[in-house]
Amino acid sequence: MAQEEINVALLGFGTVGTGVYKIMQRQRPEMMQKLNTYLNIRSIMVRNPEKHQHKVEDPGILTTSFESILEDPQIDIVVELIGGIEPGYTYIRSAMEAGKSVVTANKDLIAERGGELFQVAEENHVELRFEAAVAGGIPIISPLKNSLAANEIRTVMGIVNGTTNYILSKMTDEGMDYKEALAQATELGYAEADPTADVEGYDAGRKIAILATIAFHSRVTFRDVYTEGITKITAKDISYAKTLGRVIKLIAVANHTPEGIEAKVHPMLLPESHPLSSVSGSYNAVYVNGDAVEDVMFYGRGAGEMPTASAVMGDVFAVARRIKEHSQGSTRDNVYRTIPVKRIENTRSSYFIRMSVEDKPGVLATIASIFGNNSVSIEQVIQKNKIGNDAELVIITSNVKERHIKDALLILESSSVVRKVANMIRVY
Ligand SMILES: NC(=O)c1ccc[n+]([C@@H]2O[C@H](COP(=O)([O-])OP(=O)(O)OC[C@H]3O[C@@H](n4cnc5c(N)ncnc54)[C@H](OP(=O)(O)O)[C@@H]3O)[C@@H](O)[C@H]2O)c1
Numbered sequence: 375m376a377q378e379e380i381n382v383a384l385l386g387f388g389t390v391g392t393g394v395y396k397i398m399q400r401q402r403p404e405m406m407q408k409l410n411t412y413l414n415i416r417s418i419m420v421r422n423p424e425k426h427q428h429k430v431e432d433p434g435i436l437t438t439s440f441e442s443i444l445e446d447p448q449i450d451i452v453v454e455l456i457g458g459i460e461p462g463y464t465y466i467r468s469a470m471e472a473g474k475s476v477v478t479a480n481k482d483l484i485a486e487r488g489g490e491l492f493q494v495a496e497e498n499h500v501e502l503r504f505e506a507a508v509a510g511g512i513p514i515i516s517p518l519k520n521s522l523a524a525n526e527i528r529t530v531m532g533i534v535n536g537t538t539n540y541i542l543s544k545m546t547d548e549g550m551d552y553k554e555a556l557a558q559a560t561e562l563g564y565a566e567a568d569p570t571a572d573v574e575g576y577d578a579g580r581k582i583a584i585l586a587t588i589a590f591h592s593r594v595t596f597r598d599v600y601t602e603g604i605t606k607i608t609a610k611d612i613s614y615a616k617t618l619g620r621v622i623k624l625i626a627v628a629n630h631t632p633e634g635i636e637a638k639v640h641p642m643l644l645p646e647s648h649p650l651s652s653v654s655g656s657y658n659a660v661y662v663n664g665d666a667v668e669d670v671m672f673y674g675r676g677a678g679e680m681p682t683a684s685a686v687m688g689d690v691f692a693v694a695r696r697i698k699e700h701s702q703g704s705t706r707d708n709v710y711r712t713i714p715v716k717r718i719e720n721t722r723s724s725y726f727i728r729m730s731v732e733d734k735p736g737v738l739a740t741i742a743s744i745f746g747n748n749s750v751s752i753e754q755v756i757q758k759n760k761i762g763n764d765a766e767l768v769i770i771t772s773n774v775k776e777r778h779i780k781d782a783l784l785i786l787e788s789s790s791v792v793r794k795v796a797n798m799i800r801v802y
Contacts, residue, residue, distance in 0.1 A: 380409070380694045381416040383443040385465055386455035387426050387436075390479055390506070391418070393683025394453060394690075395430065401687075409694050417443050440465055444472050451693050453686060454478040463487055470494050470502065475697070477689040479506035479682060485580035485596045488587070492707045501696065503689035508581045509534050509658045511681025512674040513688065518588045518662070519708070525664025527589040531627040532660035533653050534581040536676045537565045537572040538604050538624040542612075542641075543654045546621055551609050564656055574603035575639040578626040585660070586628035586637045592713040594628070594637050600718040602640040610759075611728060611797055614768050615643050617756060618726075621651045622799065634714040636721050643726050643801045719777040724753070724801040726770055727779075729786070730793040733765040737791045741769070744789065748782035750774045764793055770801060 382398075384391050398405075398415055405413050415435060420426050423436040430436065440461075443449055452469040454476060456462050462483050466476050471494065478484070483491070484504050495502040505515045509532070518527070533539050537559055544555035556573070559565040571577045579599040586594040604624050615622050620643040629636040644651045649671050653659040658676025663669050675681035731737050742752055754770040771779060779798070786792045 378698070379412045379414055380450050380697055381414050381446075381448050382451045382453060382690060383417040383419065383446070383449045384415060384453050384455060385419045385440070385443075385462075386457070387418050387420045387429070388455065389679050390682045390686060391453075391455040392429060393679035394455070394686050396680070397683050397687050399431075405691075409691065409698065411694065411698055413690070413694055416449055417446065419443060440468075444468055449474060450697055451475050451477060451690060453690065454480055455686070456480070457482070459483055459486060463491075466491060466502070467494055470498050470500050473498060473500060475501040475503075475693045477503045477686055477693060479504070479686055481507040481577070481580045481584060485583040488584070488707065489593055489595075489709070492709075501693050503693060504584075505689050506682045506685035508584050509660055509672070509674075510536075510676040510678060511684045512658055512660065512672045512676060513685065514585070514660050514672050515588065516688070516692075517670075517672065518585065522662065522664055522667060522670070525666045527630065527662060527664045529627065529629050529663040530582070530585045530589045530660065531625060531650070531662075532582075532585075532658065533623055533650055534626050534658050534660065534676060535572055535575075535578040535624060536656035536658060537569065538575075538578070539653065539658070540564050540656045541573070542604060542607070542622055542624065545607070545609060545612050546616075547654070549609060552605065552607060572603075573605055575601035575624065575626075578624060578639040582626035582628050582637055582639060585626075586635060587707065587709060589628060589662070590630050590635055590713060591708050592635065592711050593709050594635060594715060598635075598637055598715040600638040600640070600721075602638075604641055606797055607641055607799075608797070610766075611726075611799060614726070614728065614756065614758075618643065618754075618770070619646050620644060620801070621646060623650060623653075625650070625802075630713070631716070633720070634716040636716050638718060638721065641799050643799055645802065648802060719775070719780065721776050722773055723776065724771055724773045725779050726768065726797075726799045726801050727783070728766065728768050728796045728798075730761065730764045730796065731767050732791045732793065733760060733763055734791075737765075738767075740789065740791050741767070741786065744785050745769075745771070745782050748785070749778045750782050766796075
């Protein structure tokens with residue numbers, strides 16, 4: 375009996391698209407065994423086919439026409455690897471409306487317009503999968519949706535941006551300053567020419583919005599996420615963190631608390647013993663706490679041609695199996711309740727505050743009383759680095775509401791004893 379074939383179209387043939395093509399070529403015989411059907415790449419859509427001709431066996435599969443893919447009844451799965459909101463949104467929507475399942479690595483699109491797209495998928499009884507959109511090669515979407523489905527998830531917390539983790543690792547391990555580490559990350563291709571989305575925490579913000587939505591079954595969009603990047607972290611902060619037995623990491627965290635969801639991205643001082651502290655360089659990790667499973671952690675390559683293509687292909691396999699079984703439609707994102715997202719002012723943390731103060735008796739007492747009047751108590755004080763008549767002070771507070779710490783810092787900044795509040799970093 376002739377074997378049924380499943381045909382795939384790629385939209386985009388850049389870093390990830392090329393990885394997907396390579397896996398499809400080298401795994402072809404094994405894929406036949408694993409799926410009991412042939413998986414073919416039938417079309418690849420790019421802007422400039424000439425640029426890509428040398429990368430494919432048959433240049434005839436390159437096209438600039440999305441319509442030709444849409445109108446081809448033999449194409450079962452469309453894999454979107456262009457990035458950005460448009461034209462990806464229109465392509466994905468049209469493909470699903472034409473009865474084709476979609477796999478994408480596009481975090482911007484899923485974080486900002488996922489709700490609409492899942493509805494289109496449901497209405498058209500097709501699948502929409504996006505494992506590669508969060509943490510590249512690390513399987514986290516499928517485990518959250520399936521393996522951990524029986525849990526009430528309390529926390530999802532991770533290092534989900536390789537560029538910033540690389541920069542902070544260089545600053546910690548080699549004493550580089552921020553600019554030097556960013557320049558090296560750019561030279562090695564870890565940072566984009568415009569690194570804003572990475573260093574300001576927007577990329578991680580999109581990923582935690584996606585993870586929070588799946589973990590808590592309530593829609594969290596990028597606009598709900600508080601984001602603060604790493605541009606204000608200095609070699610001094612890193613050195614004080616070391617003195618305190620801690621490391622600074624850019625952490626994306628989502629908590630389900632009785633008062634609502636917390637969804638935020640910011641630098642954090644983690645104890646050296648915390649499992650996320652040892653995640654270095656361009657690696658990513660996601661730590662999940664659920665009521666039944668307790669703690670689990672997922673670790674691996676958060677980006678790159680082959681790791682990301684591995685996640686994309688996992689989704690392609692899953693869709694192909696369903697097509698073979700003639701069963702479709704586990705695509706629901708399982709959003710069945712509405713939990714409010716808390717404003718950052720209403721979240722709680724312990725804080726690391728570095729400030730320069732007048733170096734004279736009684737200053738600490740004044741600072742402690744300003745904190746006390748704003749419901750903030752001090753847990754630890756380090757005084758170092760005299761600069762002329764001033765001294766540098768680092769204070770670790772108890773676990774307090776962010777609103778209270780911000781009120782206290784405003785008063786401190788206008789007081790006569792504090793020269794400058796240099797940084798405020800949350801402490802795990
Ligand atoms: N790179 C990673 O490590 C990584 C990791 C996780 C997720 N992702 C996600 O994966 C997706 C793809 O990333 P990438 O790094 O592979 O991007 P990329 O290297 O920039 O490739 C983008 C591809 O899309 C094509 N393209 C751009 N605009 C197009 C348009 N209007 N019509 C048709 N084709 C168009 C480009 O064609 P031309 O080559 O002809 O210009 C190129 O082949 C993004 O959503 C990204 O966020 C990437």
